[in-house]
Amino acid sequence: MKKVILSIALAASGIFTSTSVQAANTVNITNEKPIIEVTLDDDGFVDVKFEELNEKVQAAVRSLVQDYDLNALKYNAEKQLAKVETTKKEDQSQKKIYFDNEGVETTWEEPVKDIEQETKTEEVL
Numbered sequence: 001m002k003k004v005i006l007s008i009a010l011a012a013s014g015i016f017t018s019t020s021v022q023a024a025n026t027v028n029i030t031n032e033k034p035i036i037e038v039t040l041d042d043d044g045f046v047d048v049k050f051e052e053l054n055e056k057v058q059a060a061v062r063s064l065v066q067d068y069d070l071n072a073l074k075y076n077a078e079k080q081l082a083k084v085e086t087t088k089k090e091d092q093s094q095k096k097i098y099f100d101n102e103g104v105e106t107t108w109e110e111p112v113k114d115i116e117q118e119t120k121t122e123e124v125l
Contacts, residue, residue, distance in 0.1 A: 045074035045083050056103030057082045064097065081108055 050058065050073060061084055064070070068086035071094070075082050082099045098108045 044076040044078055045081075046076075048073050048075040048082070053082055054101060054103075057099050057101065058103075060099050060103035060105070068095070079108070081106065083108075 072085040080101045084097045100106050
């Protein structure tokens with residue numbers, strides 16, 4: 001009889017321990033917050049016709065036509081930059097190319113707004 005009671009007690013403690021570990025793991029998973037980044041669509045660029053660009057930028061855009069298909073032309077008056085969205089003819093990869101008012105290719109980073117950025121922390125039980 002002692003053996004039966006002892007084996008029931010050991011089985012009950014084993015079930016209780018595994019349930020506690022599973023519950024602790026569930027709590028850790030639900031408390032983690034994802035990192036969210038939102039790219040703003042309002043980057044200051046507006047659609048523009050090719051004829052509305054100055055001659056230097058037009059010449060720079062024309063030089064792209066050999067290797068790229070043009071998807072969109074946009075202009076930011078504040079930054080004085082033209083944005084050309086292209087697709088490369090060889091491999092169909094997409095690329096955004098920026099030109100200043102002199103028709104020189106330049107770089108420009110689109111603004112990214114961090115809503116929430118939390119790193120995962122490991123809690124000690």
